[in-house]
Amino acid sequence: EAGVVQSPRYKIIEKKQPVAFWCNPISGHNTLYWYRQNLGQGPELLIRYENEEAVDDSQLPKDRFSAERLKGVDSTLKIQPAELGDSAVYLCASSLDRGLSTEAFFGQGTRLTVV
């Protein structure tokens, strides 16, 4: 079974430029997460979807970040404009449901460098 697929794996952009990340979750997984992981830190949740509905976006910097999950499958995360502090690894994860004991499966992440 294919895992969570993310693209691109790496992205280098100049500050103030836009950037987008794409995620394809495991087939049948209703819940999709976007996390940001800074060096030496654990992942921090940006947004969580249940099907196509964003149910927790409290940590998403809405002035520059946006996300969508059309048709409740693939998702994109966008940053516009990017700032130097946005350099991090952006991880997408999916789980079968929102249950508290449900394992989340992560993609390999997109490593963003803003210069």
Added chain:
Amino acid sequence: RKEVEQDPGPFNVPEGATVAFNCTYSNSASQSFFWYRQDCRKEPKLLMSVYSSGNEDGRFTAQLNRASQYISLLIRDSKLSDSATYLCVVNRGGGFKTIFGAGTRLFVKA
């Protein structure tokens, strides 16, 4: 203070050693607990869930103390391949939040 805190590390141990990691959480509404493993430049992967009764998977033992809001992971007979970062993860209700600790880095040396 962070909601989930882990030993700062890094831990440097010889092969065959026993090593223990600790994790504390501050929100008493936390309901489920996990240890994830993350290799360098890789994604986190579930190592094991943590149950109130404690659970063991081969060389790995996880314990939960709800009264003290404390989780532990014990690795016996460490292998070189155990070198990784171990992330403590807490799920809590009231909005279903998943909180990751900052991770503890383990280096196992020959």
